[in-house]
Amino acid sequence: MTDQRESKPVLRIPPFPGARSAVFGGAIAAPSAPRPPIGAVLDAVRAARVGGAYWAGQPELPQVPYGLACVRSAAHYAEFLHEYDASAAGAMVLWVADAFALEPSPDGRIRIIRGEADPWHMLARASSVWTDDEDETAFIAALRGVPLRLRGGGGRFAALASGDAQALEQVAERELTGTAWLDPFTGAPCSTVQIIAYCAEWRRLIDANRPIAAAFGFGHWKQDTVDALLWGGGRAHTSFEAAERERLDALPPGAPIAVWKARVPQAFLAACEAAGRPICEVEDGFIRSVGLGADCVPPLSIIVDPVGVHYDPACPSGLETMLARGDFPDALLERARQLRALIVESRISKYEVGGAAPLPRPGGARRHILVPGQVEDDRSVLSGGGAVRGNLDLLRRTRMAEPDAYLLYKPHPDVRAGHRKGHVPEADALHYADAIVSDQSISALIDMVDGVHVITSLAGFEALLRGKPVTTHGVPFYAGWGLTRDLGAVPERRGRTCTLDALVAATLLLYPRYLDPVTGLPCPPEVLIERLKSGTRRKNTILVMLRRTQGGLRRLLSGIGLGV
Numbered sequence: 001m002t003d004q005r006e007s008k009p010v011l012r013i014p015p016f017p018g019a020r021s022a023v024f025g026g027a028i029a030a031p032s033a034p035r036p037p038i039g040a041v042l043d044a045v046r047a048a049r050v051g052g053a054y055w056a057g058q059p060e061l062p063q064v065p066y067g068l069a070c071v072r073s074a075a076h077y078a079e080f081l082h083e084y085d086a087s088a089a090g091a092m093v094l095w096v097a098d099a100f101a102l103e104p105s106p107d108g109r110i111r112i113i114r115g116e117a118d119p120w121h122m123l124a125r126a127s128s129v130w131t132d133d134e135d136e137t138a139f140i141a142a143l144r145g146v147p148l149r150l151r152g153g154g155g156r157f158a159a160l161a162s163g164d165a166q167a168l169e170q171v172a173e174r175e176l177t178g179t180a181w182l183d184p185f186t187g188a189p190c191s192t193v194q195i196i197a198y199c200a201e202w203r204r205l206i207d208a209n210r211p212i213a214a215a216f217g218f219g220h221w222k223q224d225t226v227d228a229l230l231w232g233g234g235r236a237h238t239s240f241e242a243a244e245r246e247r248l249d250a251l252p253p254g255a256p257i258a259v260w261k262a263r264v265p266q267a268f269l270a271a272c273e274a275a276g277r278p279i280c281e282v283e284d285g286f287i288r289s290v291g292l293g294a295d296c297v298p299p300l301s302i303i304v305d306p307v308g309v310h311y312d313p314a315c316p317s318g319l320e321t322m323l324a325r326g327d328f329p330d331a332l333l334e335r336a337r338q339l340r341a342l343i344v345e346s347r348i349s350k351y352e353v354g355g356a357a358p359l360p361r362p363g364g365a366r367r368h369i370l371v372p373g374q375v376e377d378d379r380s381v382l383s384g385g386g387a388v389r390g391n392l393d394l395l396r397r398t399r400m401a402e403p404d405a406y407l408l409y410k411p412h413p414d415v416r417a418g419h420r421k422g423h424v425p426e427a428d429a430l431h432y433a434d435a436i437v438s439d440q441s442i443s444a445l446i447d448m449v450d451g452v453h454v455i456t457s458l459a460g461f462e463a464l465l466r467g468k469p470v471t472t473h474g475v476p477f478y479a480g481w482g483l484t485r486d487l488g489a490v491p492e493r494r495g496r497t498c499t500l501d502a503l504v505a506a507t508l509l510l511y512p513r514y515l516d517p518v519t520g521l522p523c524p525p526e527v528l529i530e531r532l533k534s535g536t537r538r539k540n541t542i543l544v545m546l547r548r549t550q551g552g553l554r555r556l557l558s559g560i561g562l563g564v
Helices: 038-048 074-083 136-143 158-162 165-177 192-209 220-230 245-249 266-275 318-325 330-346 379-384 390-401 426-430 442-448 458-465 500-510 525-533 542-559
Strands: 025-028 066-071 091-096 110-114 126-132 148-151 179-182 257-259 279-284 301-305 368-372 406-410 451-454 470-472 512-515
Touching (some): 038 136, 038 165, 038 192, 066 074, 074 091, 074 126, 126 136, 136 148, 136 158, 136 165, 165 179, 179 192, 220 301, 245 266, 257 266, 318 500, 330 458, 330 525, 368 390, 368 442, 368 458, 390 406, 390 426, 390 451, 406 442, 451 458, 458 470, 512 525
Parallel strands (some): 066 126, 126 148, 257 279, 368 406, 368 451, 451 470
Antiparallel strands (some): 025 179, 279 301, 301 512
């Protein structure tokens, strides 16, 4: 009999590209350790469809009920043929887990599947399963209520041959609640329920990525980080391709693609539209990294939206659909509340971790208003900026709306770094603003001021997290839900009022994808925030240092009146 401690646990971490080797543990738990009710655990595993290689490929299967035979050697195959009754059998799938030479099938109704596959997919229409009693497929089949025929004797899953519910619970207690699990992100002891939750999130991510045939518009400096977040299982890596018509035409017709639209030619997008090819738009997430995208610092969070990009109010997006539907369980809203508190306490923003010291109020008793500048040719400004004509116009409009306030203008970090459009000469900015602030963190500034005016800046969302009034002059994704003072033309689709916790739940918990810089695994936002809070980040590459030097040179030349 194989010792349980020497076997792979049923619940495992998918082999995400770039992730370091990580395990959940797998040792036998101490008898005194508290265990959750086994029935609830089994229900959670069934609902999440996790266990075995749930990340593996999903080959084409018969559309009618079939018997499934799992064989791992030529001897198993010979035994199967000996027991197989062609006259009584219907459709049959032979799942060959290891590559070995097979004699031709004696029956044309037997379909052969080779190699690793998602066992939940393989069992989708299975009417019976033939396998050996060391195969974890037997456990998953029993979870699904599929009749089993087990070969061998005394193996790890031999007790399941009876089909008895009590036997299933006993095996599950050993395999699931009887295991001493470890949290892959902290290394601390972890509950079975939390391990299932991690697997469920990874399964949802992988299943969402499975249809994506290839990814276009991703620089090499970004691919290593994004790879795990776009990985659809069943292959080693995401297929990153050059944005060329020939590469597009080589893909299966109608297969969706992931696209970073700002980095592909317009002709490529036109070819996608002409072919009716579905596009999943990819953009930076709202908690991105410590460092700028314009400096080629890879993102630790992205958004993948098959509906439409969140910052374009002209069309719906996945985020807008979530908020309009408004179906947020109480447990999710409570998690959102705690996440909001963690972000505020950690002083986390999109690109930075702010200092802890509060800032003085330079305007004394006057009302203080923060005006964050933006990259003027950024797609969010071009799409959602409405009538606002750049950063200087935003300052002018803010002064008109706040004639007596002390205005603090903060240039966008990408603009200040010298990479992007949106520079406002100091004299022009000070015609409307009382001060220009550059070195202070956005979170510290938001904490100090009484309100924030934006075009579409994420700083407005960050201000909402901190309980500050926000006025939107354009139409950002967080406008139109009853949480902001909106001066732009908000679409009628956003006709309902959301709570702040609902906005946070959709925007930070459900919509983006996050990568842990330590393990290389997709992770919850709470894990990434703790990493950033502790100072953990990916090492800067030579490209990052070159981009920062280039930006400094641009600022220098701009300061002496020479453009580059």
